[in-house]
Amino acid sequence: MSLIFLMLLLELNPKLNMAGILRNNTQQSPREKLWFFLRFAFLFIWVVIYPNVITGQDLYTGEQWLMQLQQIDQSAGPAKQNQEEILKLANQYIEAVGKDSIYARMVSRLGDYYRILGEFDKGLLWLNEAVAINKSGLPAAEEAYLVNSYFNLALLHGSADYLTAANQYLDSCIFTIEKYPEKGSAIGRVYELKAFYFFENKDFQRSIDMVDFALSLPEVDKNEVDKAFLLLQKGQALLGLNKIDEAEENILEGYGILQNHSLGGNSLATLKGILSKLFVEKKSYKKAILHLEDAMEINSQYGFTSNVAGNLSEMGSIYVQFLDNSKKAIECYEKAIALLDKRGEKSILPDLRNNLGYAFARQKDYPQAISHFQAGLSDLNMDFSDTLWQRNPSLEQIKRESNKYLPSLLLANKGEVLLDLYLEERDENILKLALSTFKLADKAIDLMRWEHTTQQSKLFWREKAKTMYGKAIEACYYLNDLDYAFYFFEKSKAVLLIDKLNELGAQQFLDEVDLLTEKKISFQLKTLRKNPAFLNENDPEFLNKRTEFNDLLRKYEDFIQGLEIKYPNYYQYKYDTSVVSLLALREEILSPDQTYIGYFEGEEFVYSLAVTHDKSAIYRMPSGELNSKAKELLYLSSDRDRLNRNYSEYLKLAFELYDGLFRPLGIMTSRVIISPDNFLIPFEMLVKENDNPDSFLLHDHAFSYTYSAGYLFKNQEKGSHSTASFLALAPVDFQPHLQQVSLKGSDVSLGKLKKYFSNHQIFTGSEATKTQFLNHLPAHEIVQLYAHAHADDRSAEPTLFFNDSTLNVSELSFLGKLSTKLVVLSACNTGVGKLVPGEGVFSLARGFAAAGIPSSITSLWPIDNKATYQLSEMFYQGLAEGKPTDLALQEAKLRYINENTGINRLPYFWAAEVMIGNAFVFSAKAKNNFLLYIVLLTIILGLVFLKMKRGNFLKSKPK
Template sequence: MIVKYFMGWIWVALVLAGISAEAREISQSEEWLEKLQLIIQSPDSWRIKKGKLERLILDYESKMPEKDHVYAKMIHRLGDFYRQTEDFSQGIALTKKALALNQPGNPHADEAFLANSYFNLGLYYRLLNYFDISDAYLDSCLAISEKYPEKSFIGGLAYEQKAINQSILGEYQRAIEIADYGLSVLDPSLKGSQYEALLLLQKSQAELILNKLDHVEKNLLKSEQILSQPGSNPHYLGIGFVAQGQLAEEKKDYQSAKYYYTKAYNLSLSQDDYRATLLNLMYLGVLCEDTAEYEQALKYYEECFKYFEKVGDMDLEAMVYSYMGFIYQEQRQWDKALHHFQKGLSLIVLDNSDGLEKLPSVDQLKQISNQQLLERMLANLGRAHLRYFEANGGEEHLQKALTYFKSADQAIDRMRWSQNTQQSKLYWREKTKGNYEHALATCFLLQDKENAFFFMEKSRSVLLNDKLSELGAHKHLDAADIEKEQALMIEAFSLQQQRENTPLQDPNHEILTSQWFEAQTVYEKYIKTLEAKYPTYYSYKYDTTSLSIKEIKDKILDSDQTFVEFFIGENHIYAMSISPHDTQLIKIDKQDFDAQAMELLALVSDKSKLNQHYDLFSQLSHALYVQLFEPLAVNTRRVIVSIDEHLLPFELLLKNPQDPGSLLVKDFAFSYAYSAGFLAKHQKRNSKHTVLGIAPVHYKESMHQASLLGADLSLQNLLQFFPKHRMLTFEKATKSEFLKYLPDHSVVQLYSHAIADNTDSEPELYFFDETLRLSELKLLGGLTTQLIVLSACNTGIGKSIKGEGVFSLARGFAAAGIPSSITTLWQVDSKSTFQLTELFYQKLSQGMPSDLALQSAKLELMASNAPSSELPYLWAGNVLIGKTAVFIPEKTSGWMMAKLLLSIGILMVFLILAGRSKIAYK
């Protein structure tokens, strides 16, 4: 299927026609303005209007001595006509001239009209792909429109344009937020107008791309009703048709999609709007590609070439070449495919047009403003060279593919850095995961293990590593700047939480939307000032240095450890094992891996089903052992596993389906890692350790949670192994007390309840009085805690994102700087949890590394109870994620011990005396 996610901004140029709004400014006393309005409102084409206006300006210059605000309006409008004919340089020059005439202090200036000129300049620079400049002019437009109420309609258009800018940059979530904010501050007199309709359209199109469909249909229907009214701008109605087509395409209703795109095309054609016509042809072409109507798609694309010279947008031309290249690739016309992909790349790298076979330099690639389009071009070329090799051979094509995939990865990095919202980052992580699968296929064919490891690492948990880099970068800031940054972040987060907890129909929701957006904007701008102020902070924050295989062996692995990394692709699984003495790269047929892994996890997490269907468990666990682990021939006792998507406990896999005792836990101590890069972010620490223990046991009635009886007793049992500790139980085990004491302890043990699933629902951790949500953990930056044991159900569960893994509570604590956690993957009975946790702390206090301590605890649990205790349900759901380490307990000082013994002695004497008194009384 054609990759069309960078088409999400294609409607952008459609909103711009006739945007100057002098019709609202007519003064009956000004004859010249009446003449100007007659030209603007005439049914003539843009080109005829432009000629008439040029003659009117010459007449005005010959008769009027002053170049006043009337003259400024004329040349402003002439500049807009030049924009309509794609002459941007002349349009910008004329608009800046109008801007200068209306500056405060100039005689006969009209300061309010600055909003119009600022808006048009924002528009021009957007069309030229200078988005920062465009946003700056749009912000100036907004400042004027807020000062002059009669210009509020232009403020609505400015928010729409800012949303379009964000969509072009792939920041679809921010586009939604800007549109929401624009709607919340829109002047009440403009409700139900085309200005509201345009904001709703921009929001809806961004929501379509992010698959947020809850209100899209309703908003599109409202927009269409507004824009279908007599007197509405036909260009805006065309945008509505495109949005309806996108919604129909999302629903797989291709016939309706074609109907709406065709309506938009015919409308733009009737208006002589070349840019809109070109864009609508592209939509029709992409639709035909999606339905495998390749010849018809080529016809649409070939028709696009009629308009490129008139429109003069090389990005759009490059996109068409890319789409055509995809069709030729599907038709196995390799040379044509490569030519079209390379031609598309040469168009967006302007000074590279004479060298179709040459990859642009890194500096050239960095200068391209549309990194989403660049990433697609580079990835398409990489895939085309790979496909060419698979069909015809020629190792030089593999080397070229590798080069293009590496350049595409750099573009992905730059895309991520330019985006502020997590939703947009996650969208692009999902959309670009396929690049890494093709890159790994290339590396496997070349047996290039070093680059294979590079791509595996870049394919996973990059956002988590970015967050840890950001935490590390904070040490390069002054204390005052850190404090201010934290305050701004907390303010924005607090307003966001209030907004999310307020129903849409509540009037306060709109107020909170405005307040949150403003606070978030202030926070993001402040971050940009820090990046400019502290070069070291900037370089550390955006460091993309990747570990080499040698560095893994030297810096991460102990002599008895193997690091195993898996990449789960659409058709194949790639696995790499790195031990101190060997490195392997293998390719595995994916077969039924997804279904088998999910079936095994569903089975093992249900005690009753596992008992009833143990034969099925044996079959599944052995099949996955043969598929995933046996080919690696691991010969060390300790194994670190990094696997994306499913977190599958390898210790429950069976070597022999006929032998229930052949579980891998008997031979290997497993730990799990988000990535090797995550492990490398944390240096080894050899300090003595203290424990914070939390067990609410009971909960406030409003929490609706069952009591966790015995949790306090288990906490007492395990804390005896770490003399230096703090225990919070019952009503003291509050959320605020947890957050208060968390930074003071290197190990944290938490017995409680948690709620999580694999949908969009946010995981939550329960305390006595309230819950701690996953999103709140981002406020816990730079913790010194080294291990957190989450003995609560489902703390390792959350929504799985391709390329990023599972967004669980455990991951949230990892993003707050905690390098290691023990988490649970399913619900287990309390007795087994208490026993396993106590055994773990006992082994840990004896100096065992955490992975060996957990393995030993599991084996002892299995051996100490009835035969049913060997069921993986009871022990396999507890997994160690992150860095393995030794945790030596900190001993209480001699003086503290003496005080403790003295207190115990006094207590005993008191009890004896009390007992004697009772006997005497009797």
């Protein structure tokens, strides 16, 4: 532009030349010099400045402004200083040029600096102005730059804990990038932030899914730094799921990449913080603290106050949780709070208050601890500022807080410390306040339960919540509040299973089209996850499958949200968090000959709640070694020879468990329903006398088991069934690739069973396929399987074997509406699976329960084939005689013991099979009315014969 100006100047005054401009000026008079400079200034304004004022698009000048912005942004000065300099620069620009895309860039950065400083309101104003300029459609707008402003808005809302809004802005980033592919280099950071927000909300599996999808994108593959930080984020999420080895692999890979790059201060500090978390999990606490000290120094240098406070918070947690140094932890927390108070920042204050309260509680300074929990509640974004610890926020106020994990955590901790304070002072008012606080914490957990979508993430808070429920039950025990004790027993058990049943029940409100659409998309998501191309990044179709999955997931979430608006009843039923009441259990579920026993295993005590048709009571016993004894009992019982060799040890364990878990309850009814916690043992194999090998509880009680009382309530059905239809499969032999041994005699046993049913379908040998099972299961009330199964206490995916292939437990969720009331799984280990605190064993039997089948008979260890056939035949005979399933199974076991001798009477042979769920009465065979018809026909013929003999038959009476 300067060259054009000089050419015009020379054209206006030919006497001037390039070399003599200054020389000629010095030879002019003062008046001529003044006129020359005025004319020069006028031409400069006309040619150079004026066009820039009009268009705002002068390339050279624009680059100069942007270079100044970049210099400020990349300086090592404090955030406050950078913010002030950018504000000054923006004011200068608007005076010189006006509002255009360059100005929008300036105020977008300005808004982000206000976010860093914790001044969210100001940040929001500047960022919205940047968006308005670039969405205006004017020539001075730059729509593609909306990606940057949306990203900064996401950061701002995330910092303010409005994670839903933050994710919406990130989605806007993605849509804008799709429109302007030249902005594709930002996609890695967008998905990294999405993953981080899922991580912040404890939805760890979704965080991992986001990272995996981002890593499949070619734009990320080209950007090593973005790839590294995505791997680091995935590592953190894996740490949240306690997958330490996988986490370390991802974190070290990300760290290895970043070692080859020079990082900005914020990125380097973040890296140090992540390394610290890894070393904490690896129990290298000194290394963890060193990395945090490095992170603090970097963050301090760049003026990132919130990050410094976060580093101090993490350091304090290491001191209090792992190094047992509460005093040092309190120093860290108080220093962090003072730092935030000085800067007027509140972003992580609730976490700090919670941690500080925990540290004081460890010192048994309960009043101080409670005051900090109360302060933490006041610091949340829910319009609650009451400092009196006797007050709690309302449920409506909790709903205003975007991150429901924080209020639930603060309330749970406050309730626990109130309970500790009660035990010290014995003031019942404190105990009542503790209970009301636990109730509110439970409601906050329910809100969080609605927001989490993946099972893994739900399992995270289920495990965390179990401790709180144990403390709530303890408070109820001291108050003898049986109704709420039962309530918390229920809230601690099988919540995910009840959620699944709610979802199945909610589908009754959908029309056929929406129901089919929901099942179709859900099935596609499940199958995509198992597709080899989805799992193998070296597969040519890997990227396509990942993209397809992400698009489908977004489509599914949008569809479900639409259903919940379209069908209010669907929403209400699906998200029903109420539990069955103690009164309902007594009056609507239990019969006069039944007792329900719920167990809860806490850190110090095992609580049991015994409920009959007319009374209930709560008991407490020291946990001692009950859990380890239960495991030892199962270990001995699951092997015939081992049990035979150690039978005296078995009797000792069986009596100790009876004496600890059952005898104190004084059960008198003939039928008992057990709702276990952390252990499932056949109570029928416990003995009342340690020197009497035949004193099994089986003689006195018919036992059944349930995931919770709510599970029974969901599946209750009054009265007996009409003639039950029977489906049975026995593959006998299995295809070679399945590597399963033959089940000789299973087809013969099925031949004996079918005589008890008028309506039956039997598939044996090569006909006993997975397809036959899936096709015929929905229409039959009773299903019998003689097959193999695989499950252990590490696998989350138990498997059932048919003649041709396998069925994974996750596939059962696609079965649709079922008529099935009872499935008998005569296969090894069908009751075995991964134990999840608060949820029970994720077994094959639980998979059938989640599919809506209310009752199953399942095995707890590998079983003897001959004994299985015997027990099954005896069981179905009792069922055909009209006995409920629990009594029919008890009778079958008693008959088995009586009809066998020697080693064959060991519990190994008969105790493995247990009944889980509702007990039903079936009419297995249609009533044979032939004799009744003969009698009626004989009577009719007799009457006819008498009439004919008297001559009155078919004759009219005389008129």
